[in-house]
Amino acid sequence: MICACCRFVLGTQQDYGLITGNRGWKDPEEPHHRDCKSLTASVDAGCYICNRLWAALDMDARQDIRQLSAESTKRESTEETEPPLTSGFLTNGAQFAYPSAYILHVALDYSKASPVKKSPPKGFARAEILLLPQEFYASQHKVGSHSRSTRSDYTFLVAQRWISECLAEHSNCGAKPHLTTTAQWYPTRLLDTGPLEEESSGCRLTLPNITPVKGPYATLSHCWGVAKSFSLTTDNYTQLLQDIPLDTLPQLYQDAIEATRRLNLRYLWIDSLCIIQQGDKFVDWRKESADMNKIYSGSFVNISAADAPDANHPLFHGRNPDAFCSHTIDLPVDSKDTRFLVQDYGFWRTEVSNAVINTRAWVLQERLLSPRVLYFGQRQILWECQQKEDAEIYPEGLLIDLSRFPSRIKGFGNSLVGWRPRDHGQVSKYHYWCNIVKAYTRAKLTFPGDKLVALSAVAKTVRELLEDRYVAGMWRRYLERELLWTVVPNEAQARPSAYRAPSWSWAAVDGQITPAIMDPEAVEVLIEVQDLHLDYVTSDTTGLISAGWLRLWGVLKKVELLPDATLGIHGNIHRSLMMVVNDVPVSVRADSAMMEYQPHVYFDDSQEWASIQNHRPKLFCVPAGRRTGNDGSIYVLLLQLQDRKEGIFRRIGIARGWGKELRESLLVRNAKERTLPCVKYEEGRHLVQIV
Template identity: 35%
Template structure:
């Protein structure tokens, strides 16, 4: 362990002067957190006039926390394939971290750097712009290698060409042609590939395809009237020698409008607008083909709207890792110092999952389904294809220690690739469930994105569901869940009561999915492990869904699910501002062993799907509307017991809705939950059917 920076001033100065470690660390802190840290330091300095006294290196653990930041150096940990790991952390002196960051962000936890010596893993970046000869040479190398040598990235090579309904035609390739034309591909003699664009429209106004613009777009419009992002995407398309580009807002009839800061799709009644709506549904159902048959997807990763473009100026020195001399005497008897390169562990997660474009829900399927993605980042070009990830800093491919992260190799949707990745981490996964584990990984990532139109939750994922269906042996798709492992898929939980933008988790209106589906909630979600049916104490007996169209992966308008298990009455109580606990017969569920320390006497944790009030729960408990079902039992201290929390929402028809999940260990007071009810009480509980001690309830 080593002290790092005494004050925020020196940390910021070091980052500004180009220290690779301090710069990467400081960039992980959001602007809001940076402002709070500065305010805390100002308050501390006002309380102690004059510069803080210089302090020697700490002698004990307590003294480290008198410094703003400190580091921890570990030798060859966790099987990451690196020589050392350097971990950098805010100590927290003088800072109310709860006010700085209500959520536990990576920035305020340990920031990790991989340390390697005698290995050249990076390549120097020299250009000051992402629109440079160096930039284009790297992009062309990736593209040529992928097209010519990657088997997984070219599944359509020997199949007949497929084209979207509409494309933007840039002409026969002359660079001076400044007119583009919207074409109906069925009316044209088509040849050659097309590319696609992922972008954020933001609040900027720009030309779109609708009934008023169709004629002019088909006649041809000047490229100069396009927003900057579109113009630069067209330039890139021509650089790749491609004639056609597909852009969603210019190739699908748009049936939504801006309404201040909000955006809402209008389901309108006039005849022509009904046609537009029908076109939108038809084209949305083809998204899996649009992206999977494209030559390449261009991702405007760092552009908030169409005015910001693809290309950026940059400081190449900030991209080039600095070789340093590191003292390792305390942890390595064989040497005292090493010359080494430092690699930012969060490099890929910051540049790809953490970039602006990949927070858009629709882009998840654009990113996954395209055979290759050229990502125009805020400081460098990045590459994703089905065989490897790369960047200008790591042009050959990401090193192995990045490959072991969950964020990398995101486009590998086949079970074999996923199994190899898991086995490389020293873990095992059942080949039969690997494809379902991949799906859970996808929907968890999807839950960390945002939708402009709330009702698009399922249809924006529809393309991936269609792509995954053969992988799961044509399993039945049930509102974002696969039928074979429906029991485990019902046990998702909302990680926090906040969406990715900081607003509360919610079940938006209008309706878009039954409450038992994760798709009914906007919030960051965690899935339950996929298990065999024999491990569950619940069983899905039947289900039914209604759809807006014939597409069973698209918009859901209603539905129910019949679940069999042991139903029991539930009570809840507010322990703290954001923590709820379970009650059974008005007794708090927690370990009764007084010899246990307080932190082991917590009892099951209640994870509500959306925030609730005391008054609402008190009313429901008085009306005896709250119930639970234990989904699985275990004797292992290393596993938890998942408990499904239900509310009787229609007593006359005996219909239930899901309100959350509780999780508790086998020694966490669950004996109260497992206690058998007498037969008279069991038989009196509301349900569709009661037989042999089990209840069948209908959830909507």
């Protein structure tokens, strides 16, 4: 079903043949839903377009809109002079590589979707709806008949078909011998759900090294959330080896056990039940976390609870098929009606990449290492393996390129299993690691101290493939380039109080990271790492770090960062600071209209600016890299002196600017530089130690 509000926006164009693709959100758009009550009514009625916008909202936003709808607050208005809650406009699909198609852009204004007592979040939620001419795409548009629950027999038949196809036809996913016979390696503990030919009313922990285990096992990816749930401890360990009644487990675990058995698997691995969580001072957790790469890569399938915020929520969901299955609509093109398929362009991003489960940092390695992932979402099940993505609503395969979004991890495929680089020295292989870091740092960690541990399993696998030394989230071969990472502006957070990594590693900070450009033809490095040292908490060199340093050669310069009195310090602090190097101002106005300076200054810590006000004489910088070409960017490491006598510094951020004039200003030499603090000064370069 497509509601009246959506039909109104679609009907504002008298002839779709006249639509161009050069519009943006600054252009006037058509009102869609005036208030929350109107939107929720369409969502509940099953409007496909409104449900796709709804699916793009996070859980808090949905709850807020429901609350406003129920309360009918005075803050909402149906007056046509008031800006609407949602609006939309149309563009030609050619800009998205869909000739003869059109795009309906729908946006929700968050400022009108928050209760009065809350501070309204800024920005908009958006959905892009593809309008595809049926005559061109009908062969790819085959929607199955769907049940009203993801627990149905139909849903599991679809899942079994995906598994069978993967095993039989996917050369990239080729079944390992142990998936169909006796496994060569098992985790320390598994949940045994009992013989498949018998009814099961419970499960128990089993120890494969003591009790022989035969056949494959599944794993469960889930969010822990804030709710306390059943877990393995030293106190209940003996009891769980005997029996675990199903009704003592939270709903998600009960459902996961049912799903495992309905997939014809007997064994299941759940982290909270197969790793001791309390009573042994984390000894077992440290041991088992070091084997995560084996646990997930050795599994048959990973069952992913896509939209469950914690274990008390179900794996299975009821659903209205009309609300998530695509529809058709007749629209005027060149003065005649043409039938279009209505599809969500952001389908995979909404259903998978932005699912609740994939906002959890630990899950990234589970997703990458597992040979197959079966997602149980609120609306349907979905599938990822090394060769294919599938969705329940598209039984013949995804429509065109609905799975291809930048947020997906590319290069290694959906799984790292079976990936082998042909040229170990080829820098492009390291781009894939950068994509992993970018996705990982977007996700959330319940315990900040897990920063390196939660990526350890992936690091172990990639280390074998790259044949390189892993260095606190980076790699030794191209470490000089990798040191030029940046915290995304306005994403920086306070540096964690507990030590995690040296300041030169992105693992030392919170917030989303933009990794450095790895291409040697694009960036010339101006620094050289002489040596480094890391102390680890355990023998695992991909895990917890207790201390570390590196020494690098470069040209050290004294630097000052000064606010422009005419601008003040505003939200874009990185664009409003003037840089003075060796007592010479080097900043230039990047754009007089925007009133901003470059180089832009990116602090690693959101509180760094306040902190360095009292340490201005201790600020230094090292030009570290430059893009090729006269107008290419230059990258400058920002350092704060820690020990003048020993030449020890810590990283506080990075500056980036562009243009020939700025580059020359930053690279010009000064006779006073030889007196600056360092470990050694030799042939015009400083050896500095960064901790």
